[in-house]
Amino acid sequence: MKEETNEKDLLRGLAKNDRKAVETIYSDNYNTIQSLIINNNGTSDDARDIFQEAMIVLYEKVRSENFELNCQIKTYLYSVSRRLWLKKLQHAGRYVTEVGNLEATVPVEEEVEDHEKKDVEFDMMDMAISKLGEPCKSLIEAFYLQKKNMQEIAADFGYTNADNAKNQKYKCLMRLKKIFFTHYKNGNP
């Protein structure tokens, strides 16, 4: 019973991006996933990538409105990692027999597919921002990613006042939207 509440706390912490919770989940589960990947033709770098992706999937699930986890965190991370790794192996054209068939798994196909779609969008945004060029890139990142307010930004970027910074930011935003939506529409017919 105690463990169950503990897990719930951890997930709540993860949803809030709590460092301690992330660290605990990470250290509790990483080695299991690493041995899964390494015993199935992977390297420790592959293991890190797969595990972190699985963490993101879990994070997205925790953040979603109708969140409900019907199994242990461990089982969930294992299932997602296994699915992700299988996909990666198949993508690389390797012959896959059976990956880690001794552990209990839960069906995670939908979540993984969802995650992949979001991954594509993430890459699209990443690319759009990197295409933006300076100072737009830093301006946008400061406002939308680091969530600084306009006064701070004006001071940091040397604008005479917040309104000037705001105007500049909107100009940048228009350009970013243009780049992003061109790809978004092409990428998602």
Add this chain to the structure above:
Amino acid sequence: MEDVMMLQAVERYIRGEMTADERSYFENLRKTNPEIDQLVVEHSLFLQQMEDFSERKNLKAELHHVHAHLTEKGEIKPAELVGKAKVVYLWSRYKRVVAIAASIAIITTLGVSMLVNTLSPKADNSKLQDLSRDVNEVKIQQNAQKREVDNLKNKIAVTQIPFRTAGTGFMIDGKGYLVTNAHIVRNARNIFVINNENDQFRANVVFTDLNKDIAILKIDDKDFKSIPSVPYGVRKSSTDVAEPIYTLGFPRNEIVYSEGYLSAKTGFNGDTLSCQLGIAANPGNSGGPVFNHEGEVIGILSTKETEAEGVAFAIQSKYIFNVIEQLKKSDTSFQKVKVPVKTTLAGMNKPQQVKKIEDFVYMVKVN
């Protein structure tokens, strides 16, 4: 500039930064103007994307930090193999690569050796011994003296020529065309063919195919009288494994019969030109005809394996046709050469067959 202001308004609206008055005004505007409504929808989608992006980016950075931190603390061990030994790990990781590399190596090796085999069929000479006989000079001289008495006409020529090698040949056309091995008559200056009755004729090489190891000789001697037909035929198709076969040849100065069976349809190391025979063959049998029980020529005895007794190889008879075709192409004067295909010996027993055949099998002497 207008666009910028509109975007600003939309963003303030979505983020809930408008005052109540502004808000109701804007909502009204949104209802009446579909373009603005569209812009709101689009921008909320975009802001959502930005939000997802930022969350994910922050989480990724966080995960990297955590990973580095935990590695530092030693709670997770990177690059260390859990559960299996390193060698086993490497093996399981690379076994496919190893298998592929090994098969490529094998294929390459086989390919190269096949190429070498086909391009230089004589490369196996170390293991194969040509059956041509190096004739002992003393013996030759004795024979020559014997023939001196028997055959006055050819006496002088024979005594003057010490023979280098000898083999066997057989007639395929009564006009004096003989088949033998190319290796027997290679670098020959003079060639004599001697039949079982010790009649000796001078012959010339009219065609050689060193690859197939087949040579065609033509008796070119005024004492030779052409024969209307040969009693045996040459088989065009291949022979079945285990069929009994026999050969006639001159490992000595007398015709020698020996028999065996066809052991394989291919020759040494899978050579498709020849076939393998289980037969006792000796130097001197080279170039001799190999007959099946119906008296059809199925091959030309050519080599034997030095490492095993009773294993010999014969060039498949179908290549005789092949060579004759080439001969006809090379010179129009050979248009009339005909390879017999019909045997008249079927149904006879061996001694009867041999009696008929022996007059057409010649000793080939070369210097």
